[in-house]
Amino acid sequence: MKPRASLLRKPGLLRTPCAAVLVLFFGLFASPVMAWGPLGHKIVGLLAQDRLTPQARESVRALLGPGVTLDKIANCADTVKYATAPFMCAGVFAMNPGDFRGTGVWHFIDIPLNAHPAADQLMQWCPQGNCVTAQIRKDADILSDPVAPLSEKRVALMFAVHFVGDLHQPLHCENDHDQGGNKEQVVFLGVHKRLHELWDDMILPENWRVQEKEGPAPWVRSLEKDLARRKTAAWTEGDWIDDAALESHAISANIIYPQYEKDRGRPLGLAYQKKMRPIIRLRLEMAGVRLAYLLNRAFAKAPLGAAKAKAHAK
Numbered sequence: 001m002k003p004r005a006s007l008l009r010k011p012g013l014l015r016t017p018c019a020a021v022l023v024l025f026f027g028l029f030a031s032p033v034m035a036w037g038p039l040g041h042k043i044v045g046l047l048a049q050d051r052l053t054p055q056a057r058e059s060v061r062a063l064l065g066p067g068v069t070l071d072k073i074a075n076c077a078d079t080v081k082y083a084t085a086p087f088m089c090a091g092v093f094a095m096n097p098g099d100f101r102g103t104g105v106w107h108f109i110d111i112p113l114n115a116h117p118a119a120d121q122l123m124q125w126c127p128q129g130n131c132v133t134a135q136i137r138k139d140a141d142i143l144s145d146p147v148a149p150l151s152e153k154r155v156a157l158m159f160a161v162h163f164v165g166d167l168h169q170p171l172h173c174e175n176d177h178d179q180g181g182n183k184e185q186v187v188f189l190g191v192h193k194r195l196h197e198l199w200d201d202m203i204l205p206e207n208w209r210v211q212e213k214e215g216p217a218p219w220v221r222s223l224e225k226d227l228a229r230r231k232t233a234a235w236t237e238g239d240w241i242d243d244a245a246l247e248s249h250a251i252s253a254n255i256i257y258p259q260y261e262k263d264r265g266r267p268l269g270l271a272y273q274k275k276m277r278p279i280i281r282l283r284l285e286m287a288g289v290r291l292a293y294l295l296n297r298a299f300a301k302a303p304l305g306a307a308k309a310k311a312h313a314k
Contacts, residue, residue, distance in 0.1 A: 036165050037200045037207075038075045040284060042216040044165040045071035047223060047288025048295065056296045059304040063154050064092050070161050070291075071216055077103070077162035093154050106135040106159070107166045111249045113176035113257060119242040132172060133241050136163050136294070143298035153304070160294060167241070168287035170256055170279075171196045173248035181252075184260060187267040195260060202280050203273045223285050235286050236293040244290065251279060 036044070049070045052060065060070065068090050076089035081104050083097045109131040111117050117125075126134050142148045142156035166172045171181040178184055181196035188198055189205045201207060256276075263272070 036169050036202070036284070037211050038078075039211040039214050039216060039219070040169075040200070040202055040280075041074035041078075041162060041165045042071040043219045043223070043284050044168075044287040044291060045069065045074035045161050046216045046220045047227075047285065048161070048164075048291035050220070050224070051289065051292035051296075053296045053300070055303050056292075056299040059299040059302075060157070060295070062304040063150065063157055064090065068092055070157075073158045074161050074165065075212075076158050077107070089158060093151070102130075105130045106132060106163065108132055108172040108180060109245055110175035110180070111173055111245070113174045113249075113253055115249075117246060117249060119239060119246060122242055122245060132163050132167050133245050136160060136167065136241055139163065140294055140298050143295070144301040146302040148302075157295075161291060164244075164291040164294065165284075165287050167244045168248060168283040168290075169199060170248040170251040170283070171199050173245045174252040176257065181256075186260075186263075188272070189269060190267070195256075198268075199256070199276075199280070203277045219284075223281065223288075226281065227285055227289070230285070232285075232289050235289050240290055240293070244286070247286075248283075251283075255279065 046069065049057075049060075061068075064073065072090040073092070076095060079087065079089075080095050080097055080100045083095070086094050086096045089095050109122065109125055111122070111125050122133060125131065129135070129138070139156040139160035142152050143160065148156075174180060179196070181199070182194050184195035186193055186195050186198055188203070191205045191207075193201070193207075197207075201211065204211070259272070259275070
């Protein structure tokens with residue numbers, strides 16, 4: 001699939017220092033805890049839904065219909081990669097797998113694990129705009145375009161919800177010649193998994209098929225308690241999309257892989273879960289806050305009410 005229309009990057013944007021973010025993650029290791037597979041993506045979508053402005057909430061309603069929240073469309077971008085026949089995304093719009101061939105590379109950015117990247121270097125690992133950071137920008141462009149067709153806006157919303165989640169899964173922003181940890185094998189609580197899969201499953205023994213049946217609401221209630229105590233304004237300062245990629249890469253390079261090498265050949269248990277899941281917890285929270293910020297800004301520029309959505313559909 002050819003890349004969609006490119007989105008211009010704004011110059012001179014502030015950046016959140018990754019070192020400060022890593023200090024925050026290390027500081028969480030002593031905290032008690034409770035992406036992403038289906039459950040993680042739904043959590044991000046619901047966290048964002050709760051933070052939409054009235055204007056953005058009405059625009060989402062105009063695009064998806066009454067009662068269809070962001071968590072309902074959060075996994076369609078993954079479903080279409082493996083589907084062999086057309087299906088309905090959240091019962092709202094049809095997706096034909098043939099129209100989405102080649103979108104698999106949009107879910108990640110392959111920054112070499114041993115690199116020391118800066119934000120202005122990221123595009124070298126994003127050939128022709130085929131990576132998660134570029135695609136999030138393109139989705140934001142479409143959503144903020146007052147004349148974009150309704151069908152394009154729906155697809156852009158679906159991708160944005162999913163890709164912002166992907167961007168915050170650390171192993172989606174690195175590559176150590178192992179497909180983002182997909183070639184590294186681990187045993188966690190007696191269950192054989194790939195390293196990437198373990199993080200997708202939020203350091204739980206249950207696989208994605210089991211987690212797919214779980215609702216996100218209990219997790220969201222727990223994460224909301226954390227968010228009530230956090231200062232989140234800095235998360236959306238400057239070019240937060242590049243910041244999120246750099247954060248994810250730094251977590252992989254400084255935490256996940258060193259621990260993997262330390263534990264190589266040994267089964268992982270509750271000690272690993274206790275150490276790593278606070279990071280997952282914070283990444284889900286950051287993804288939800290940042291997704292809401294993206295949508296609130298986009299729909300402030302091009303709001304959609306029911307009447308306007310109807311006109312777009314003609």
